[in-house]
Amino acid sequence: MKIIVAIKQVPARDSQLRLNSAAKWIDEEDLTFEINEPDAYALEEALQLKEKQGAGEVIALCLGPERAGSTLREALAKGADRAIHIVCAHPETLDPLAIANLLAGAIRTESPDLVLTGLQSDDLGSGQTGVIVAELLGSSHATNIMEVLLQADAIRVKRELEDGWFQYIQMPLPAVLTIQSGLNRLRYATLMGIKKAKTKEMRIIEAETLGGQAASLDRIYPPDRQKQTQMLTGTAKEQAVQLVEKLRFEMRVL
Amino acid sequence: MILVVMEQHAGAWHKMSWETLAGGQQLGKAMGEPVAAAVLGEGIGALAAELARKALDKVYAIEHAQLALYNADGYTAALAALIGQLQPTLVLFPHTYQVRDFGPKLATRLDRLLLSDVVRVMPGPVFVRQLFQGKLNADVRPTTAAPHLVSLQAGAYRADTLVAGTAPIETITPALEASRQQPEAPFRESSRAVDLTAADLIVSVGRGIKEADNLPLVEELAKALGAELAASRPICDNGWLPMERQVGSSGQTVAPKVYLAVGISGAIQHLVGMKGAKAIVAINKDPHAPIFEVADYGLVGDLFEIVPALTEEIRKAKA
Numbered sequence: 001m002k003i004i005v006a007i008k009q010v011p012a013r014d015s016q017l018r019l020n021s022a023a024k025w026i027d028e029e030d031l032t033f034e035i036n037e038p039d040a041y042a043l044e045e046a047l048q049l050k051e052k053q054g055a056g057e058v059i060a061l062c063l064g065p066e067r068a069g070s071t072l073r074e075a076l077a078k079g080a081d082r083a084i085h086i087v088c089a090h091p092e093t094l095d096p097l098a099i100a101n102l103l104a105g106a107i108r109t110e111s112p113d114l115v116l117t118g119l120q121s122d123d124l125g126s127g128q129t130g131v132i133v134a135e136l137l138g139s140s141h142a143t144n145i146m147e148v149l150l151q152a153d154a155i156r157v158k159r160e161l162e163d164g165w166f167q168y169i170q171m172p173l174p175a176v177l178t179i180q181s182g183l184n185r186l187r188y189a190t191l192m193g194i195k196k197a198k199t200k201e202m203r204i205i206e207a208e209t210l211g212g213q214a215a216s217l218d219r220i221y222p223p224d225r226q227k228q229t230q231m232l233t234g235t236a237k238e239q240a241v242q243l244v245e246k247l248r249f250e251m252r253v254l
Numbered sequence: 255m256i257l258v259v260m261e262q263h264a265g266a267w268h269k270m271s272w273e274t275l276a277g278g279q280q281l282g283k284a285m286g287e288p289v290a291a292a293v294l295g296e297g298i299g300a301l302a303a304e305l306a307r308k309a310l311d312k313v314y315a316i317e318h319a320q321l322a323l324y325n326a327d328g329y330t331a332a333l334a335a336l337i338g339q340l341q342p343t344l345v346l347f348p349h350t351y352q353v354r355d356f357g358p359k360l361a362t363r364l365d366r367l368l369l370s371d372v373v374r375v376m377p378g379p380v381f382v383r384q385l386f387q388g389k390l391n392a393d394v395r396p397t398t399a400a401p402h403l404v405s406l407q408a409g410a411y412r413a414d415t416l417v418a419g420t421a422p423i424e425t426i427t428p429a430l431e432a433s434r435q436q437p438e439a440p441f442r443e444s445s446r447a448v449d450l451t452a453a454d455l456i457v458s459v460g461r462g463i464k465e466a467d468n469l470p471l472v473e474e475l476a477k478a479l480g481a482e483l484a485a486s487r488p489i490c491d492n493g494w495l496p497m498e499r500q501v502g503s504s505g506q507t508v509a510p511k512v513y514l515a516v517g518i519s520g521a522i523q524h525l526v527g528m529k530g531a532k533a534i535v536a537i538n539k540d541p542h543a544p545i546f547e548v549a550d551y552g553l554v555g556d557l558f559e560i561v562p563a564l565t566e567e568i569r570k571a572k573a
């Protein structure tokens with residue numbers, strides 16, 4: 001089975017975000033980057049599916065600037081067989097439809113049985129790239145997946161619904177699944193894996209500029225505070241003393 | 255026309271639908287557009303009748319045996335046909351897990367982009383969405399012609415502003431091909447051993463705790479306060495605490511007297527599970543963390559200093 005996993009490189013989680021001078025995106029200088037969280041789970045799931053079958057291929061796919069190559073290398077070190085890097089200096093200027101079009105173009109040339117994406121990216125947070133890719137490819141899809149069971153010519157997947165509900169769905173292959181965090185336990189790259197990664201194929205594709213965009217990002221800005229939050233100040237101990245006062249006399253729970 | 259696509263499961267409304275419908279009414283007024291609502295399913299006469307008692311210009315009941323259980327293929331085909339026929343200016347959806355599943359597919363089918371998880375609609379129209387899990391906002395403008403497809407975040411509009419009225423119902427039976435997805439009936443995992451919904455006091459821990467080995471720190475605080483321990487999703491994903499302690503859109507929805515969030519950033523999927531708390535206290539080292547957007551009391555600083563100090567002060571106060 002051939003599996004493509006779409007992984008995105010995003011700013012590390014605790015990054016201090018500053019706007020760039022045009023207020024169109026964040027200033028990326030001084031930031032460190034990492035794999036988008038659910039994408040790490042999607043990659044792990046692909047590796048486990050291949051291992052369970054004892055055969056197949058896992059291809060990591062990423063659209064991003066040159067720096068994103070490091071995230072693909074990590075995927076190779078963890079066990080992906082090869083990687084495709086669609087190089088695009090400013091992916092933040094692309095809307096999800098444009099991103100999906102570029103990803104789908106690369107996926108088409110590989111005709112995979114299964115495409116896995118994360119459920120949502122940490123930065124853009126559109127939560128839709130995988131589903132758009134499915135429609136562009138004419139594949140069936142399911143979102144928010146917590147379990148993948150392979151059958152002869154089909155798959156049965158467990159979807160997470162809201163409020164603690166779940167549901168199984170069966171569908172034919174090829175299919176696109178968007179993976180939710182937590183469905184497996186992530187592995188670390190081994191030293192051997194890191195060494196091997198250097199010899200694995202990383203195909204570079206230059207992103208062609210697409211015709212039109214469906215939406216433009218006019219500006220970004222910090223959200224305005226609507227709530228009056230009482231900020232407690234001072235040392236840790238002073239804050240603790242004040243909070244105990246509040247718990248006692250305002251919230252009345254002590 | 256503004257078309258609001260409602261969501262129902264087994265004859266019960268998804269409550270975010272009402273917020274979206276209220277949003278549709280308000281935008282209809284502001285834009286001078288008629289407002290219609292659509293509901294899909296099988297045997298949905300009673301739901302359509304309920305919708306018809308709102309101030310709407312039209313209610314579309316899309317009936318089909320293949321829509322009895324939600325499936326992306328069926329919903330996409332049925333709605334693509336309706337939207338193609340009505341040519342609305344704006345199509346509004348609640349940003350639910352179900353809309354996440356078919357909304358992007360439907361938009362792509364219509365040669366459009368779904369503007370997802372929108373928190374505010376401004377004249378233009380310009381749509382405000384959150385980036386970086388709520389740390390920043392973005393103004394997004396569609397550059398294609400109408401219809402614009404937009405899914406609204408929980409809380410973007412208030413359901414209690416809904417206006418009652420009467421509306422005619424049109425029942426439509428779409429032509430549907432067999433769906434590729436074969437859904438089975440939804441189920442809940444074995445009953446929850448921990449019921450956080452009944453708790454008066456909750457101490458909730460997030461990724462700020464860094465390692466499982468540090469959890470005793472918050473366990474001690476919960477014990478001193480007499481509170482239940484809860485967590486954000488990553489803590490449960492890592493297996494540090496059981497899933498049943500997860501608060502948020504895919505976990506439990508709680509409404510305690512006090513919710514003390516320790517090292518939790520305040521992503522919307524977490525907030526929807528706890529913003530009904532009477533009082534929210536947040537401990538976070540980042541003064542810009544979105545959790546402070548909903549907190550009544552904020553303590554900015556290192557949880558590894560504040561939490562032990564707080565545990566000690568609570569013990570003293572209770573002694």
Ligand SMILES: Cc1cc2nc3c(=O)[nH]c(=O)nc-3n(C[C@H](O)[C@H](O)[C@H](O)COP(=O)(O)OP(=O)(O)OC[C@H]3O[C@@H](n4cnc5c(N)ncnc54)[C@H](O)[C@@H]3O)c2cc1C
Pocket residue numbers: 013014119120387459460461462463485486487488489500501502503504505506516517518519520521522523524527537538539540543555556557558
């Ligand atoms: C469809 C979907 C469903 C989801 N369902 C849920 C759900 O049900 N529940 C849920 O919680 N999430 C859910 N999520 C995930 C959610 O989007 C966030 O990723 C998650 O809530 C983040 O958890 P966190 O706040 O613990 O971690 P982070 O976002 O990483 O935040 C950690 C916080 O700790 C602070 N911190 C770090 N170190 C310290 C320190 N020493 N002292 C003080 N503060 C510190 C940081 O400033 C930061 O604000 C869902 C996501 C999706 C897409």
Ligand SMILES: Nc1ncnc2c1ncn2[C@@H]1O[C@H](COP(=O)(O)O)[C@@H](O)[C@H]1O
Pocket residue numbers: 006007008009036038039061062063064091096099116117118119120121122124125126127128129130
């Ligand atoms: N630039 C990208 N490169 C590779 N995969 C991506 C990219 N953007 C989005 N994806 C995939 O699509 C998922 C959803 O992203 P989004 O629609 O932006 O929330 C991510 O978790 C990734 O798996």
